[in-house]
Amino acid sequence: MAWFAREFIAVPEDRKNQLVYKWPDVTIRRYSRAIVNADELALFVRSGQVLATLGPGRHRIDAVELPVLGALLDGVTGGNLYRAxxxxxxxxxxxGLRFGGRLAxxxxxxxxxxxxxxxxGEFALAVRDPAVLITALTGTTDLTDPVSVTSWAAELLxxxxKVAVARGVSGGAWPVLGLSEQLRPIEAAVLRETNLALYEYGLRIPRMGNFDITLAPEDAERLKRLAKDVTYIRLAGDFQRYAAGELALGAGQGLAHGGGGGAEGGLLGAALGLAALQQPRAVPPAAAEPAVGCGGCGAAGPAGARFCPGCGARLAAAPRHCPGCGAEAAPGARFCAACGARLPG
Structure with missing residues (x-):
């Protein structure tokens, strides 16, 4: 009996940072000592069922001390081994568990x-219910692999x-260029979504460490350039004025660096031409109505006169001209046929 008591069962020093550690031997000698640390629990499992749970401390593996272990005795060995x-x-x-990858x-x-x-980024993982964890993952996840559970949780996170961020961005709650300012609500939404899925496995993620959400470099550059263009267009008043300014600026920079070829000259000319299109068109001055000459005495009457100032003879009606564009108006017309302006009485 004393020889059996010398065997100790505990988590090796190099495995103490694992979430789950499985003792490699399924036959456990009677009267062995199980050492359970203060931050651990030990579970005896057989045929997918948890039959006994040991809290922190030193435990002698014996059906006298743990009556439930009587069902685990191996009769072939004369009751000297427990099979579990x-x-x-x-x-x-x-x-300090890491996760990362493409979202959407x-x-x-x-x-x-x-x-x-x-x-x-990083996250923390904790066991909500050890019995649920063991029974739910036994047969689906290799619990002997040190990173199997944590990597599986990282993929689920x-x-x-992906779901939470896509929903928040598409719904307009989180702008793409301002995601770094929304890390708190993003963390809350992600933890809520993740822990709902982890609940049935007896796990939970209490918190996330440092994490960040970024754009692909080419997308980040494209959005920054677009934001700058929109701001400048708003300041310039419209797109054509902004485009003219951009062309002129680019041509000026090319000339400042020693360029004087046709390309820079063409750009500058295009810019100046586009800017010229923005200038309001000058309205031509109204054409002055000519003086009216008398057919009898030859005296000249003022514009619009109906009788000769020299002999009193009736003068012929002078042709009218549009005050807006200067075009000659037809007799009796009320509006100019060239520009549509209203003609004087």
Whole structure:
């Protein structure tokens, strides 16, 4: 009996940072000592069912001390071995776990541009219910792999972030160029989405560490350029004035760097021509009505006179001209046939 008591079962030092550690031997000697640290729980599992749970402390593996272990005795060995799987589950938060990857292609509601979002950062993982964790993941996840559970949780976190961020951006709640200012509400939405999925596995993510959501470099440059253009157009008044200014500025920079060729000259000419189109057209002055000559005495009467000032003879009606464009108006016309302006009485 003393020889059996010398075997100790505990989590190795190099595995203490794991969320779940499975003892490699499924046959456990009677009277062995199980050492459960203060931040751990130990679970005996057989046929997918948790039969016993050990809290922190030193426990002798014996049906006298733990009556439930009587069902695990191996009769072939004369009752000297218990046949069961033994899992050590961390009762603390495991921090510094990394996640990251591509989120989705979303349409920015402000610029209406389709961009690609990426996320990367850290999170903490904790066990909500050790028994649920072991029974739910046994057979679906390799619990002997140190990173199997944490990597699976990281993938689920990234998937939940895709859903939450795409919903927030497409709904107009979070602008693409201002996502860094929305990290708090993003974290709350992602944790809510993720923990709903993790609940049935006995896990939870209590918090996220440093994380960020970024644009693909080419998308970030495109949105910044578009934002600058929109601002300048608003200041210039319309697109044509802004385009003329951009062309003139580009041509001026080319000339300042020693360029004097046809390309720069063409750009400058195009800019000046476009700017000239923006200038309001001058209205031609009204044509002066000519003086009226008398057919009898030859005296000249003032414009619009009906009788000769020299002999009193009736003068012929002088042709009328439009005061706006100077075109000659037909007799009796009330509006100019050339520009549509109203003619004087």
């Amino acid at each position: 799987e033994l899992y050590f589950v961390a009762a603390r938060e495991v921090t 292609d979303v349409r920015d509601p402000v610029s209406e541009q389709v961009v690609t979002l990426r996320a990367f 990234l998937k939940s972030m």
